[in-house]
Amino acid sequence: MSTNTNFTLAIEDLTVSFDGFKAVDSLNFYLEKNELHVVIGPNGAGKTTVLDLICGKTKSTSGSIKFLNTELTNLAEHQIVRAGVGRKFQTPSIYENLSVMENLEISYPRGRGVFGSLMFKHDRQVSDKIMEVAKQIMLEDSLDTEAGLLSHGQKQWLEIGMLLIQDPQLLMLDEPVAGMSVKEREQTAELLKKISQGRSVLVIEHDMDFVARIAQKVTVLHQGKILAAGDMEDVQKDPKVIEVYLGH
Numbered sequence: 001m002s003t004n005t006n007f008t009l010a011i012e013d014l015t016v017s018f019d020g021f022k023a024v025d026s027l028n029f030y031l032e033k034n035e036l037h038v039v040i041g042p043n044g045a046g047k048t049t050v051l052d053l054i055c056g057k058t059k060s061t062s063g064s065i066k067f068l069n070t071e072l073t074n075l076a077e078h079q080i081v082r083a084g085v086g087r088k089f090q091t092p093s094i095y096e097n098l099s100v101m102e103n104l105e106i107s108y109p110r111g112r113g114v115f116g117s118l119m120f121k122h123d124r125q126v127s128d129k130i131m132e133v134a135k136q137i138m139l140e141d142s143l144d145t146e147a148g149l150l151s152h153g154q155k156q157w158l159e160i161g162m163l164l165i166q167d168p169q170l171l172m173l174d175e176p177v178a179g180m181s182v183k184e185r186e187q188t189a190e191l192l193k194k195i196s197q198g199r200s201v202l203v204i205e206h207d208m209d210f211v212a213r214i215a216q217k218v219t220v221l222h223q224g225k226i227l228a229a230g231d232m233e234d235v236q237k238d239p240k241v242i243e244v245y246l247g248h
């Protein structure tokens, strides 16, 4: 397909088969700028596989993934990152023995690799960006703290910050509040709402209270296909969704 769109992300007819089993089956899915979209669904529905396909970790069998009108299905993972897609996995991959500031610094796009980036001179632009992100992720008072000493929730925020430093136009998060305290969940909800301004955010989540708090649009996946989509209220009332997911 070659039509250009105004969507940040336009997924069309996307399929991936693993030995004949279609984990994602003819999926059509669109994301707009400023949209915070949550994907829910039972275990094995294909949620993580969709994120794997977008970030290039898994190659599709057929179909198209257009990101700002660039076709992603033929690109390698690092090219997709450079195109502006950031993904946070469930386990944080921060450098525990570096400070919060250093973790943010090495994620700044100019510095590639730990050593190169720690030695580059801090110019104003870099430090402004670090402060801006540190505030967003509620760690502005912990810049000198060793990352390993942060709480579980703060580590997750730091990793989100490491992605924000790169200004991704699409940010994808896999179960961002797993293991967080109630307070941290509330703060993460506010954080995600804020960071979806000016970009698109795609979240996989099982915690329905959290989903209700953040989601503008919800898509329910089931057996690699969309079972329902819309706002949270409509999706929660949908008998098909109650049967396969919410009723359990």
Ligand SMILES: Nc1ncnc2c1ncn2[C@@H]1O[C@H](COP(=O)(O)OP(=O)(O)OP(=O)(O)O)[C@@H](O)[C@H]1O
Residues within 6 Å of the ligand: 018, 023, 041, 042, 043, 044, 045, 046, 047, 048, 049, 050
């Ligand atoms: N690389 C792979 N090879 C073979 N099968 C796979 C592969 N990746 C995923 N699958 C299968 O695809 C299906 C969808 O898995 P996926 O992890 O995307 O589901 P999910 O909706 O994220 O589930 P969960 O909520 O448990 O994380 C599962 O049946 C899984 O076993």
